[in-house]
Amino acid sequence: MALPSVWQLRPWAGASRRSVRVLEHDLLVFRRGWYSYILSGLAQPFLYLVAMGIGLGLYVNRNGGLPGGVPYLNYIAPALLVTQAMMAAAAESAWPIMGKIMWDKTYLAALNTPLGALDLLVGDLMWIAFRATLLAVLFLAVIVLLGAASSPMVVLAVPVAVLTAIAFAAPIMAFTATQQSDGGFNALFRFGITPLFLFSGTFFPIEKLPLLLQPLAWFTPLYHGVAVARSLSLGQIEPVALLVHVGALAACAVAGVFAGRITFRRRLEV
Amino acid sequence: MPEVAATPESLIHARGLTKCFGAFTAVNGVDFDVAPGEAFGFLGPNGAGKTSTMRMIGTVSPVTAGTLTVFGLNPKRDGARIRARLGVVPQADTLDPELSVLENLLVYGRYFDLSWGEARRRALELLDFVQLAERSKDKVEPLSGGMKRRLVIARALINEPSLLLLDEPTTGLDPQARHLLWDRLYRLKQRGVTLCLTTHYMDEAEQLCDRLVVMDQARIVAEGSPRQLIEQYVSREVLELRFRRDGDEADDEAHIAGRLDGLAERVEQLPDRVLVYTADGEAVAATAYERGMRPTSVLVRRSTLEDVFLRLTGRSLVE
Numbered sequence: 001m002a003l004p005s006v007w008q009l010r011p012w013a014g015a016s017r018r019s020v021r022v023l024e025h026d027l028l029v030f031r032r033g034w035y036s037y038i039l040s041g042l043a044q045p046f047l048y049l050v051a052m053g054i055g056l057g058l059y060v061n062r063n064g065g066l067p068g069g070v071p072y073l074n075y076i077a078p079a080l081l082v083t084q085a086m087m088a089a090a091a092e093s094a095w096p097i098m099g100k101i102m103w104d105k106t107y108l109a110a111l112n113t114p115l116g117a118l119d120l121l122v123g124d125l126m127w128i129a130f131r132a133t134l135l136a137v138l139f140l141a142v143i144v145l146l147g148a149a150s151s152p153m154v155v156l157a158v159p160v161a162v163l164t165a166i167a168f169a170a171p172i173m174a175f176t177a178t179q180q181s182d183g184g185f186n187a188l189f190r191f192g193i194t195p196l197f198l199f200s201g202t203f204f205p206i207e208k209l210p211l212l213l214q215p216l217a218w219f220t221p222l223y224h225g226v227a228v229a230r231s232l233s234l235g236q237i238e239p240v241a242l243l244v245h246v247g248a249l250a251a252c253a254v255a256g257v258f259a260g261r262i263t264f265r266r267r268l269e270v
Numbered sequence: 271m272p273e274v275a276a277t278p279e280s281l282i283h284a285r286g287l288t289k290c291f292g293a294f295t296a297v298n299g300v301d302f303d304v305a306p307g308e309a310f311g312f313l314g315p316n317g318a319g320k321t322s323t324m325r326m327i328g329t330v331s332p333v334t335a336g337t338l339t340v341f342g343l344n345p346k347r348d349g350a351r352i353r354a355r356l357g358v359v360p361q362a363d364t365l366d367p368e369l370s371v372l373e374n375l376l377v378y379g380r381y382f383d384l385s386w387g388e389a390r391r392r393a394l395e396l397l398d399f400v401q402l403a404e405r406s407k408d409k410v411e412p413l414s415g416g417m418k419r420r421l422v423i424a425r426a427l428i429n430e431p432s433l434l435l436l437d438e439p440t441t442g443l444d445p446q447a448r449h450l451l452w453d454r455l456y457r458l459k460q461r462g463v464t465l466c467l468t469t470h471y472m473d474e475a476e477q478l479c480d481r482l483v484v485m486d487q488a489r490i491v492a493e494g495s496p497r498q499l500i501e502q503y504v505s506r507e508v509l510e511l512r513f514r515r516d517g518d519e520a521d522d523e524a525h526i527a528g529r530l531d532g533l534a535e536r537v538e539q540l541p542d543r544v545l546v547y548t549a550d551g552e553a554v555a556a557t558a559y560e561r562g563m564r565p566t567s568v569l570v571r572r573s574t575l576e577d578v579f580l581r582l583t584g585r586s587l588v589e
Contacts, residue, residue, distance in 0.1 A: 017383075025377045029368045109364035109425070111330050113381035114350040270291070270331060 018115050022123020023130070025110075030131075037131070041138035048080050049073065049146055052203070070150070070234060077148035078233035079202040081139040082161045082225040085132040089165035090193050092128050093172040094185045100124075101177065107268060117264040125169060125257070132165035133158065143233075151235030160232070160246075164225030167249045168193075170256025177263035196222045201230075221252040281306050281433055281464050282327055286336035289322045296322040298488035299336060306432070309455075309465040311475045313575070314485035315583050320468035321361060323485075324437050327466065328358050341433070354382060357431030357463075361438050363418045365410045365425075372397070372406040375425055382429040389428065396424035400454060416447025423454065434458065436467040440474060452477050472575040486583040496575050504577040505535045509551035511558070511565040512543045526563060533557055540585075547573070 030037065057072030066075055100107045100120075107120055136158040143149050175188070199209060200222040206214055217223045224245035231237050280303040289297040297319040304310040312320040325331035327340055329349040338345055340352045366374050372393055379389030397403045400420035405413065413421065419439065426434060439455070440448040455478060459465055469475055475482055476496045484492040484499070492499055500506075513526065527539045534548040548554045551570030558565070 018381075021380050021383075024380055025366075028373060028377060029366075032368070104367055105362055105364040106366045108330075108360060108362070109366075109378070110381060112328060112353060112356070112358035112360065112426075113378065113429075114354045114383070115381050116350065268330075 016119065016122075018119040019121075019123035019126065021115065022110070022120055023126040026124065026127035027130070030127075037134065038138065041135050042142060044084055045080065045139040045142040048084075049077055049142060049148060052076055052080075053146070053148060073146065073148045074150050074234065075230070076203060077143045077146075078154060078157045078229040079226040081136055081143065081157050082164050082229045083197050083200075083202050083222065084139055085136045085161035085165045086168050086222055086225065087193065087197065088135055089128050089132050089169040090172055090189070092131060093124075093169040094176055094188070095182060097124065097173055097176045098179065098182055098185075101267065102180075111268060117268040118261055120268070121173060121257070121260045121264045125166065125173065125260075128169045129162055129166055132162045132169075136161035149233045151233060153235055153237070154233040156232045157229040160225055160229045160249075163246070163249045163253065164221060167221040167225070167252035167256065170253050170260055172256075174256055174259035174263045177260065177267040196220050201226050221249050224248040279306070280304060281308075281341060282310075282466065283339045283342075284323075284327075284337065287323070287326065287333065287338050288335040289319070289326060289331065290334045295488050297326070300483075300485070300488075300490045302483055302490065302493070304433075304464065304466055306464055307459075307462055309459050309467070309478050309480045311466075311479035311482035312468040312485055313470065313472070313475050313482050313579060314468075315470060318485040318583075319488040320485055321437055324435055324466070324468055328356060328435055329353055354429065355431055355433065357426035357429065357434040359419075359422050359426045359434070359436040359439050361441070363422050365418060365421060367409065367411050370407055370409055371402060371413070371421060374410060374421065375428055378425050379428045384428070392428055392430075393424075396427055399427075400424045401450070414447070416443050416450065419443060419447070419451060420454070423451070427458075431463070433464045433466065436465065438468055438470070440469075440471065448474070472579060476575050484579060484582050491582050492578070499575065499578045500573050503581050504573045505547040506549045506573060507547075507551040508571055508573050508577060509534075509546040509548060509554050510543050510567075510569040510571070511546065511555075511563075512567040513564075514566050529561060529563065530554070530558065547577075 053073030053076055057076075060066070060072040066072065110120060111117065139161075140155065140158055143154060172188070175184070179185075199213070200206070200217060200220050202222075206217040206223065209217065228242055228245045228249075231242065282302070282304040284303070285301050286299045287297060287301070288295065288299050300319075300323065302310075312318075312323060314320050322331065326333050326338060326345065329340065329345040329352050333345060341355060343352050345352060366377070369377060372390075375393035375396060376386070376389045379392060380386070384392070394403070394406070397406050400423055402417060402420055402424065405417065410418065410421070423436075423439070426436075434455075436455070440451055443451065452474070455465060459478075465478065467474075467478065479496060481495050482493070482499070483490045492503065494502065511526070526544055527537050530537050530544070530546055533554050534546040536547040538545040538547070546554055555568050555570065
């Protein structure tokens with residue numbers, strides 16, 4: 001019997017014990033500075049939610065507010081949870097990976113062991129997922145603390161944030177392996193990541209974007225992550241929409257891993 | 271079943287081994303064998319193809335053409351199995367600046383699937399061996415070049431490899447650091463570890479290598495023990511003569527080279543001196559005096575690998 005083609009391509013190939021060794025390395029580095037990760041992981045959401053959610057929210061709510069009378073704080077909190085995890089993942093798949101390839105060349109040392117290029121890709125992707133999980137959980141704690149969620153389903157925003165983080169990290173890691181300097185990252189963040197952060201429905205519904213730009217939002221994984229997290233947090237769940245959004249995120253992640261398998265090999269096995 | 275090499279006694283077996291990067295040929299059809307327990311060297315100027323050859327042996331760079339087996343295994347199919355038994359000291363240190371000296375070894379041991387306990391036991395033992403035990407908790411960055419090199423050697427030994435690949439192991443180190451490193455490599459050889467190294471230092475090749483090949487422009491141009499190469503390509507001794515450089519002198523150098531003809535196996539004219547390759551430097555020097563030559567300085571020395579190297583790869587600068 002013919003299996004589906006995605007099955008044959010085995011997107012998870014390389015997720016072996018060897019890639020866990022790479023994750024172990026990253027956790028060892030993390031252990032040296034875990035407190036700074038925790039501290040910034042709590043400070044960021046607190047600052048954002050107080051300034052935008054409570055501060056700006058005061059004016060939004062006073063001027064008619066959002067449809068359905070959703071408080072602005074509750075509107076942006078799950079969206080910011082996802083974007084923060086995404087931003088961290090995007091940065092983590094750019095400069096640090098470049099360092100391992102080009103500057104400190106620790107990937108080259110690892111390749112002299114039984115590890116291969118794919119183990120490095122998958123292992124570091126697991127680390128990025130771990131870091132996204134940590135950030136999302138801390139963000140969730142602040143949301144709960146500020147009473148910024150309308151439904152207990154908000155806890156499911158954590159896996160959504162992690163999936164969104166991977167949907168960004170995998171293609172960016174693939175891109176990083178094609179770069180000869182970090183110059184490309186400035187363009188990527190200035191013209192890619194930052195606009196997405198602002199225009200993916202994080203702070204206002206994409207329906208408020210100019211008509212021409214609205215379909216573009218559909219193609220950004222962040223929009224899907226934000227939409228799912230928000231619907232969970234507000235307790236307004238539409239199963240079909242949810243499946244489409246999660247499917248779009250998963251597709252991005254899988255495509256990124258495939259691209260990474262090609263570019264990592266091409267860069268590291270020469 | 272693993273493929274068995276044509277010559278099972280050799281640890282590394284290469285025939286017609288070739289590496290191309292696009293249109294550029296880095297290694298062009300080289301043949302060599304490395305036997306267990308041997309210290310084998312690749313000697314050659316920069317860009318001769320030494321590192322590319324080493325990377326193919328280390329199974330991190332795919333072979334373009336030809337045959338290569340390491341431990342009788344095929345690098346393309348059994349890369350991970352080969353690497354599990356190899357120790358590699360790359361040209362760049364590639365140490366992890368975010369980890370301590372000890373952690374660098376632990377993580378590396380884990381990459382070879384050692385348990386944490388076993389990795390720690392070996393790491394501490396190796397830090398003693400390379401005299402870095404007191405620095406185990408320090409970060410890597412403040413270490414001197416020689417210390418980093420020793421740490422990289424310790425790292426390469428964490429899997430107790432039977433074959434150690436060293437790419438320019440002492441480039442950039444001061445004499446003390448080099449001698450300490452040579453001493454450690456010599457001890458490893460005594461224990462039966464096969465060494466395969468590249469270098470462009472002749473003294474290093476003479477100190478460490480039982481056998482070596484000279485590479486130039488992607489090919490092997492000579493092969494043998496250091497002594498054999500000297501006997502084959504240069505004379506036993508070299509007489510170096512310097513002359514005063516003023517126009518009136520009859521001791522014009524081009525002229526001198528001619529006047530020494532027939533006395534020596536080969537005479538080489540350099541801008542500042544004349545090299546006379548001969549079995550007996552003293553005798554030629556005496557004859558030169560008899561023939562009326564008055565050099566300002568006379569030096570008789572034994573031939574070295576450097577003479578072989580320059581003879582084979584030329585004196586023009588390679589960059």
